[in-house]
Amino acid sequence: MTSLPSPTTPDLDAPHKLRAAPFLIPYLVYVLHTLEELPGFAAWSSRHFGPETTGMFATYHIPLMLLVLLCSWQAIRADRHGGWVVMAIAFQWQFGVNALFHLATWITLGDYSPGAVTGAVVSIPATVYFFGWIRRQARATTAELALAITIGTVIAGLAIGFLFL
Numbered sequence: 001m002t003s004l005p006s007p008t009t010p011d012l013d014a015p016h017k018l019r020a021a022p023f024l025i026p027y028l029v030y031v032l033h034t035l036e037e038l039p040g041f042a043a044w045s046s047r048h049f050g051p052e053t054t055g056m057f058a059t060y061h062i063p064l065m066l067l068v069l070l071c072s073w074q075a076i077r078a079d080r081h082g083g084w085v086v087m088a089i090a091f092q093w094q095f096g097v098n099a100l101f102h103l104a105t106w107i108t109l110g111d112y113s114p115g116a117v118t119g120a121v122v123s124i125p126a127t128v129y130f131f132g133w134i135r136r137q138a139r140a141t142t143a144e145l146a147l148a149i150t151i152g153t154v155i156a157g158l159a160i161g162f163l164f165l
Helices: 014-018 021-037 041-048 054-078 083-109 116-136 142-162
Strands: none
Touching (some): 021 083, 021 116
């Protein structure tokens, strides 16, 4: 039976878990990106895709943020390999693809896409860093990375498709 550390006993595994802190990057990127999108994305989306309100935007982003936080937190606890790690990687990949969507629509439509600045300045550099860290630290196998990229691409496609509803 494993005993839990007492409140006065230091967690000897804490420094090890701190090394896994980059798994929080997907959550932090999502929060920053959503803060940029919140004031104007619904109106922009309504002009170019389907109707959306700021209330609808917040209604589906809040539970999604909590889901990304859960995946990030559980990936820290798992440290390497497994479903939580795959999902944290998938979400970060999705944020990179989402950034490309924002930049492409801004260029194509000629109308600033709310989220493009954090996409270019935060999401893309964070995705490059995150994937480099994943590989350097061997946090995922090649098969797990391929699965994460597939899942992240599907999530990005669904998010883009949702704009047309």
